[in-house]
Structure formats: structure tokens, C-alpha cells
Amino acid sequence: MARTLMSGNEAVARGAWEAGVAIGVGYPGTPSTEVLENLVKYDGVRCEWAPNEKVAAEVAGGVSLGGARxxxxxxxxxLNVAADALYSQSYTGVTGGLVYLVADxxxxxxxxxxxxxxNHAVGSRVPVLEPSDSQEALTFVKRAFELSERFDVPVIVRMTTRVSHGKSLVEQGERHDVAVRPYQRDVRKNVMLPGNARLRQRQVNARETELVAYGAAAEENRVEYRDTSLGVITSGIAYQYVREGLPDASTLKLGLTVPLPDDLILEFASKVDRVVVIEELDPYLSLRVKALGIPLVEHGLPRSGELSPRLVAEAFGSGALPVRDEVQGLPPRPPLLCPGCPHRGLFYSLGxxxxxxxxxxxCYTLASLAPLSGMDSCVCMGASIGMAHGVDLAGSVERPIVAVIGDSxxxxxxxxxxxxMAYAGSTGTxxxxxxxxxxxxxHQGNPVNGVFIDGSAAPELDLEALSRAVGAVSVRIVDPHELDATLAVLREETAAQHLSVIIAKAPxxxxxxxxxxxxxxxxELCTKCGACIRLGCPAISRDDTGRAVIDTATCVGCGQCVQVCRFDAVVRVGPSCDFGGGR
Ligand SMILES: Cc1ncc(C[n+]2csc(CCOP(=O)(O)OP(=O)(O)O)c2C)c(N)n1
Structure with a gap:
């Protein structure tokens, strides 16, 4: 059969479709986003962006309870957000196959x-499959659905950036339509009251033993003997780096990494002179291998960040590989807010x-960088609001305290x-x-913008009504491109003694x-004062004399710089040029 070049994420979507998946649901996040964006293109599958990962996991759990994949x-x-659902879904198990696609x-x-x-998989006691390329991404997703139904458990397929975004050849199959299993009410299995949960926990224990036995013979776990003076235990993308960096080494390539096949590991270790573990991120495999009493060769590879074939080769002195995993000689280009970005106007006024x-x-987190330098903290999604309240509670800040958060x-x-904030009587902004x-x-759709995942129209959340219903006393809408008007509202609302929401609305x-x-x-009018430069717009820079220059090919005509120039030196150009300034 013909093979097609696919990214790992495209292959996951294909694999899910071939496995007869009925519903795909998720929340965007690099490097996982393209899975759902590709799955939605297939017939016979409904896809939805959920407002967050926990809701997505619960929707998927409901689909499974209803008997579909x-x-x-x-x-x-x-997965931190969805973890509450996952840890208990591990106890209830599944009816239709349930697969978590999580990209590190x-x-x-x-x-x-x-x-x-x-780590979450160990904690929640659900199995993990780790593909090393796009072909495995497809086949492992199909296998994950089989294992989910066979062992009555959600299954995680763990990708990493290079597997998700790298492209390799994939042999595609046909869709295997899976009949929806009839709904059966089973309170002991699905209602996690303590008494029922204790019963289910026994199943979880038994299941783990069965999964270990499965893993010992599973084709996902592959032993490849070559030169037996060095044996490498590895998984995921690290396997590819080992094959390239240490082509002669024997390998135990683990595809099912939770739970681990201890006997297979012990057998492999007994057949090679020295054992080394090469894995990305946490020392999950190496701690476990050490716990089996197997002495490991220390290699000095970094504990965090990405590995590469070159790093692997260098760690074992096996000769330098050509440097092709790094692009050399390019100047660093930090990410910037785009020209015409409405966030720039808001942060300029906030300053x-x-x-x-x-x-x-x-995107607005980029306003934390100079010259806007507009943010004091950024921790995790949603944290801005609770943290604004917390900073206020600490009582050490005399200045206004403001939380900023995107619509999604x-x-x-x-x-x-x-x-x-409303419940606690906060008067914050x-x-x-x-x-x-x-x-x-x-540009994914979300509940605020009224766009569904397939581009069709969806109900639009009324942010103003919602904010009032939740308890904001004052709700104001501003156009952040209008700098003076925005500043006036900011001043009023941060001075007021009530909880306020300002919706900075512009596409x-x-x-x-x-x-x-x-x-x-x-x-002739530019005084080199630098006011427009302080907007941090990529279209504006200084020439050799220090005068401001606007790159007309980059400028989108948002007009923010017109408003900050006190010398009328910013003028419109182009076909409908009127030289009148203003936006
Ligand atoms: C728990 C979690 N899920 C997903 C992400 C990825 N992510 C970061 S910000 C963001 C949404 C940004 O949208 P919005 O708040 O509307 O701001 P915009 O980028 O449009 O300015 C997403 C999906 C993340 N960082 N953390």
C-alpha cells in the first residue's frame, strides 16, 4: 500500500479515525493542537473544542460511558487540569475505548x-504508549483503543514535540467502524462513592498485573540486539536519537512505558555488558531500572530539555555527528506582538x-517584554484573577492591582x-x-467568539452579562486601539471601590x-523623541540618525502610533492617502 508523509499529529488523527473513533474533544495547546484540527476533516467523527481540558476529559468520559470510542x-x-477526571476514570474504567492524547x-x-x-500516568495508574515516529503514532493510537476496551482503562498516548511535529512515512489503513456498545447502567462501576471505589480499586490492582504481563510480550516493546557491549533502554523520540547517535548499540525500545515490563528489562540487561537508559525529561525509566538492581552507565546527558543525535553520540565519545539539529548563525528573534495587535494598545495604556x-x-503574555514591560506574573491558565486578589490580600501594594486575561x-x-473575587468582596479590576x-x-474557536471547530457559527458568550451575573459591579467595554479612552476607563475603574471587569474588545x-x-x-516633523518606539511595534524602528521609521510593508494601519506622536509626524500613506492622521 502507498505510504504518505505525515506529521505525528496527522497520523494520530488518522489512527483515531481508522480505529472508529466517534468523538474527538480537546483544548488547544502546542504541540498537540493539530490532532483535533486534522481529525475534524474526516467523515464520521464529531470534534469539539472544549473550554478546558477537564471538560474535554469529562465529555470523552461520557462518550465512553455511552458506549462509543x-x-x-x-x-x-x-493534563494537570484534566487530572481530576483521569484519576477517577482510572477506577471506573471505560465502556467505549477512551484515549488521552497528551503531548509533552x-x-x-x-x-x-x-x-x-x-508521572501522571503512574499516579493515576493508567497505561502509556509512547510512539517514536508517525507510523507508530498511527498504530499506537489504534492499539490504545484496543487496550482501553480489553483492560477496561483509559489509555494515554504520550507524544513529544518532535514526534508530534516531525514528519515520516505512514502506511494508512481503512476505517474500522465500531458499533456503539449498548448503554448499561452499572452503579458499582460508575458511581465512585467510597464503597464502590474501594471495590474498583481491586480491579485497578488486578489490571496492573495483567498489563505488566501484556507488556512482557507486546510488540510495542522491542528488543534489537546488535553489538552487545552496550545496551540502551529507551523510548519515544530518544529511540531515534540513539539509532542515529549510537547505531551499533543494542536497544530495548519501550513502547508501553507504564507499566514497565520488569522481566523483559532484566533479560535485556543480562544479555548486554553495560546498560544505559536514554530518555527525555524525567528519569522515569532510569529510576525504575535502577530499582530492579541493574547498574547503569552514567552518561551526563542533560536532565531537562531536548536530546539530539549529536548529544547522544558525544556523551559516548562515538565521534561527532554533523551539526544539523541546530540552526547556526541566525540572530535570536524573540517572539513579538504582531503589528496592529490590539493587546499593544491595552498594555500601552496600562503602563x-x-x-x-x-x-x-x-499572545498578550508577550507584553511582559520590553518596551511594554506590562506584566508582573504569569503562572498558569486562569491564575491572573486569583493572584490579583491574593496580591491585594497581602496588603503590601499601594498601586492599582489589575488582572489581565485573554478571552479563551x-x-x-x-x-x-x-x-x-465577587464572593470574597474584592474591589479589584x-x-x-x-x-x-x-x-x-x-485561532481556534472558543465559547466567547462564536466559532465552532469546523468553522461554523456557534452561540457567542455574552461576556458582559456573564461578568455581571458572576458578580462584577461595573462592566465596561473599551476599544484598546483608542488609547486615551482606554486610559480614562482604566483610571476610573482602578480608583473605584467596586469589583470591575473591563472588556478590551478588538479583533x-x-x-x-x-x-x-x-x-x-x-x-521633517519627527523629533526622535521615541514615543512611537515605546509601543514595541515591529513595524517601527529607528534609522541611523535616531529618527523613527515605519516599514510600510509591515504596518497594518492600526493607528496606535498616530495617537502617541505629539508632533503629528505619523502620516498615512498608500492609495487612499489623505495625510490627515488619525485612524
Ligand atoms: C492548561 C493549558 N492548556 C493550554 C495551554 C496552551 N495555551 C496557552 S494560552 C492559550 C489560549 C490563549 O488564548 P486567549 O486567552 O484568547 O489569548 P490570545 O492568545 O488570543 O491573546 C492556550 C490554548 C496552556 N498553556 N495551558
Whole structure:
């Protein structure tokens, strides 16, 4: 059969579809996002973005209870949010197959921390399959559905950035339609009262023993003997690095990494002279191998971040590999808010009131960088609101305290924070940056913007009504491109002694289809004062003389710089140029 080049995430979607999955549900998060974005393109599957990972896991759990197959997708930190569901779903087990697709991000390419999903799997006692390439991504997802139903357990497929985003050849199969199992009420299995949970816990114990026995003979766990002077125990993408960096070494490639096949590991160790474990992120395999009494060769590979074939080769002095896993000679290019981004206007105005700003996660987190330098904290999704209240409780801050949170993040986990502020009688200020999309992860729909995962129209959440219902006394809507008006509202609301929500509403610059004429600097009027530079717009820089210059190819004509220039030096250019300034 013909083979197709696919990313790991495309292959997961294909595998889920071939496995007859009925529902895909998740919350976006790099590097997992494209799984659902690809799955939604297949016939016979319904996909939904949920407001957060816990809801997604519960929806998937309900699908499973209803007898159909479901896949739930998220990034590693999403599993923290979904963990409450997962740990008890492990006890109830499944009816239709239930697969968690969780993508870890070694090296934190786009995450606030590094986490190893295998720790949650050990804690919740659910099995983990770790693909090493796109073909395995497809076959392991299909296997995960089989194991889920056979062992009555949710199964995690753990990806990492390179497996999710790397491309390799995949042999595709046909869809295997799976009949929805008839619904059967089973209170002992599905209602986790303590008495029932204790009974189910026995099943969990028994299941683990069965899974270990399965793993000892499973084709997902593969022994490859080559030169037996060195035996490497490895999994996931690290296997590829070992094959490239140490091509002669024998390998035990573990595909089912929770639970581990102890006997297979002991047997492999007995047949090689020296044993080494090479894995990304936490020393999960190595601690377990050591606990089996197997002495390990220390290699000095980093405990965090990504490995590479070169690092692996160097650690064993096996000769330098060509440096092709790093791009050399490029200047560092930190991420920036786009030209015309509405978040820039909000943070510029916020800078004027010298507030302590508890921040959140989204494109707007980039406003923490100079020159806007507009954020004092960013921890996890939704944290901005509870933290603003907490900073206030500490009593050490005389300045205004403001929480900033994006629309998707507010729907994800901000609403309960606001509810708490109202309940606790807070008089703080929460700013919801409603740019009509989940911009950071690629413009997904969310409950606020009224766009469903397939692009169709969905009900739009009324943020104003919701904020009032939750308990905000004052709710104001501002256009963050209008700097003076925004500043006036910020001043009023942070001075007022009531709980207020300010909705900064203007679409993400990348959603605007109609181009506006760009602006340029009138050289004769520019005084080199630098006011426009302090907006941090990528379209504006200084020339050799220190004068401001606007790159008209990059400028989208948002007009924020016009408002900060006190010398009328910013003028419109382009076909409909009127040189009148203003936006
Ligand atoms: C628990 C968790 N899930 C997912 C993510 C990935 N993520 C970071 S911010 C974000 C949403 C950002 O959207 P929004 O709040 O609307 O801000 P915008 O990027 O549009 O400015 C997502 C999905 C994450 N960091 N943590």
C-alpha cells in the first residue's frame, strides 16, 4: 500500500479515525493542537473544542460511558487540569475505548514548564504508549483503543514535540467502524462513592498485573540486539536519537512505558555488558531500572530539555555527528506582538497607571517584554484573577492591582476566579482581552467568539452579562486601539471601590481581512523623541540618525502610533492617502 508523509499529529488523527473513533474533544495547546484540527476533516467523527481540558476529559468520559470510542487531546499542562477526571476514570474504567492524547514539550518551545506525562500516568495508574515516529503514532493510537476496551482503562498516548511535529512515512489503513456498545447502567462501576471505589480499586490492582504481563510480550516493546557491549533502554523520540547517535548499540525500545515490563528489562540487561537508559525529561525509566538492581552507565546527558543525535553520540565519545539539529548563525528573534495587535494598545495604556499586573497565558503574555514591560506574573491558565486578589490580600501594594486575561483563557479557567473575587468582596479590576479568538495556538474557536471547530457559527458568550451575573459591579467595554479612552476607563475603574471587569474588545490583527493604508513618518516633523518606539511595534524602528521609521510593508494601519506622536509626524500613506492622521 502507498505510504504518505505525515506529521505525528496527522497520523494520530488518522489512527483515531481508522480505529472508529466517534468523538474527538480537546483544548488547544502546542504541540498537540493539530490532532483535533486534522481529525475534524474526516467523515464520521464529531470534534469539539472544549473550554478546558477537564471538560474535554469529562465529555470523552461520557462518550465512553455511552458506549462509543473517544479521544481527548491536550498538551502536558492540560493534563494537570484534566487530572481530576483521569484519576477517577482510572477506577471506573471505560465502556467505549477512551484515549488521552497528551503531548509533552521538552525544551519548552511553547510552554510555561516542562512536565513528564508519565508521572501522571503512574499516579493515576493508567497505561502509556509512547510512539517514536508517525507510523507508530498511527498504530499506537489504534492499539490504545484496543487496550482501553480489553483492560477496561483509559489509555494515554504520550507524544513529544518532535514526534508530534516531525514528519515520516505512514502506511494508512481503512476505517474500522465500531458499533456503539449498548448503554448499561452499572452503579458499582460508575458511581465512585467510597464503597464502590474501594471495590474498583481491586480491579485497578488486578489490571496492573495483567498489563505488566501484556507488556512482557507486546510488540510495542522491542528488543534489537546488535553489538552487545552496550545496551540502551529507551523510548519515544530518544529511540531515534540513539539509532542515529549510537547505531551499533543494542536497544530495548519501550513502547508501553507504564507499566514497565520488569522481566523483559532484566533479560535485556543480562544479555548486554553495560546498560544505559536514554530518555527525555524525567528519569522515569532510569529510576525504575535502577530499582530492579541493574547498574547503569552514567552518561551526563542533560536532565531537562531536548536530546539530539549529536548529544547522544558525544556523551559516548562515538565521534561527532554533523551539526544539523541546530540552526547556526541566525540572530535570536524573540517572539513579538504582531503589528496592529490590539493587546499593544491595552498594555500601552496600562503602563500609564503604574499598576501591578497579574498576567495570564496567551499572545498578550508577550507584553511582559520590553518596551511594554506590562506584566508582573504569569503562572498558569486562569491564575491572573486569583493572584490579583491574593496580591491585594497581602496588603503590601499601594498601586492599582489589575488582572489581565485573554478571552479563551477566561473561558478556560478565569470565570471561577472572578466568582471568587465577587464572593470574597474584592474591589479589584479584571481586564478581559477579547480579541475574538484563541490567537496564541492558531485561532481556534472558543465559547466567547462564536466559532465552532469546523468553522461554523456557534452561540457567542455574552461576556458582559456573564461578568455581571458572576458578580462584577461595573462592566465596561473599551476599544484598546483608542488609547486615551482606554486610559480614562482604566483610571476610573482602578480608583473605584467596586469589583470591575473591563472588556478590551478588538479583533486579533490577523483576523482583519481588509487591509488599511499603512502609516509612515514625516522626516521633517519627527523629533526622535521615541514615543512611537515605546509601543514595541515591529513595524517601527529607528534609522541611523535616531529618527523613527515605519516599514510600510509591515504596518497594518492600526493607528496606535498616530495617537502617541505629539508632533503629528505619523502620516498615512498608500492609495487612499489623505495625510490627515488619525485612524
Ligand atoms: C492548561 C493549558 N492548556 C493550554 C495551554 C496552551 N495555551 C496557552 S494560552 C492559550 C489560549 C490563549 O488564548 P486567549 O486567552 O484568547 O489569548 P490570545 O492568545 O488570543 O491573546 C492556550 C490554548 C496552556 N498553556 N495551558
Amino acid at each position: 473517544a479521544i481527548v487531546t491536550m498538551k502536558h499542562v492540560g 514539550d521538552p525544551g519548552m518551545h511553547s510552554s510555561q514548564n516542562e512536565q513528564d506525562t508519565r 500609564k497607571i503604574r499598576a501591578v499586573v497579574t498576567g495570564d497565558i496567551g 483563557t477566561f473561558a478556560h479557567s478565569g470565570i471561577t476566579g472572578l466568582l471568587h 479584571v481586564i478581559i482581552l477579547d480579541n475574538r479568538t484563541t490567537a496564541m495556538t492558531g 486579533c490583527a490577523l483576523l482583519i481581512k481588509e487591509a488599511k493604508d499603512p502609516y509612515a513618518i514625516d522626516e
